[in-house]
Amino acid sequence: MGFHHPALICLNGHVITTNADNSSFTTPYCSKCGKKTISSCPNCQHQIDGKYEVQGILDLTGYDMTAPAFCPYCGKPYPWTQLAIDAAIAIINETDNLTESDKTTFSDNISDILSETPKTKLATIRINKVLKKAGSTITAGVKDVLVEICAESVKRVLFP
Ligand SMILES: [Zn+2]
Numbered sequence: 001m002g003f004h005h006p007a008l009i010c011l012n013g014h015v016i017t018t019n020a021d022n023s024s025f026t027t028p029y030c031s032k033c034g035k036k037t038i039s040s041c042p043n044c045q046h047q048i049d050g051k052y053e054v055q056g057i058l059d060l061t062g063y064d065m066t067a068p069a070f071c072p073y074c075g076k077p078y079p080w081t082q083l084a085i086d087a088a089i090a091i092i093n094e095t096d097n098l099t100e101s102d103k104t105t106f107s108d109n110i111s112d113i114l115s116e117t118p119k120t121k122l123a124t125i126r127i128n129k130v131l132k133k134a135g136s137t138i139t140a141g142v143k144d145v146l147v148e149i150c151a152e153s154v155k156r157v158l159f160p
């Protein structure tokens, strides 16, 4: 039988440690950005699953993880996911050559490009149209905030 240690992640999505049970690795704030760190979902309080350990097996290998986008226990986006969504929408809203309808298309479809769902392909096509129209500077800005959290297939299309 194995179990997950809780991971400790800052509100911006930097992974501090994948084993928050070891208090020598835990800090109340992130050393990269200064944000508060959490080891459980703010919505449902379930721990954020980190390193998986099988009992009785001494495993000294490191364990790399990227911050998960959604809480698998309540389905809500984690704080860093919400921050990235908000930041991407803010960039698009500052773009002069987009219409209101382009901006609405972007914000309505953005949550479907974060993970693979039946709606991901359509959402990717729609977002891609908006980004093409917005131009390369805006696309680069959106890429910066979304590349870590969007689905692999989406990355290949939007940010090749
Ligand atoms: Zn941080």
Ligand SMILES: [Zn+2]
Pocket: 041, 042, 043, 044, 045, 046, 071, 072, 073, 074, 075, 076
């Ligand atoms: Zn949750």
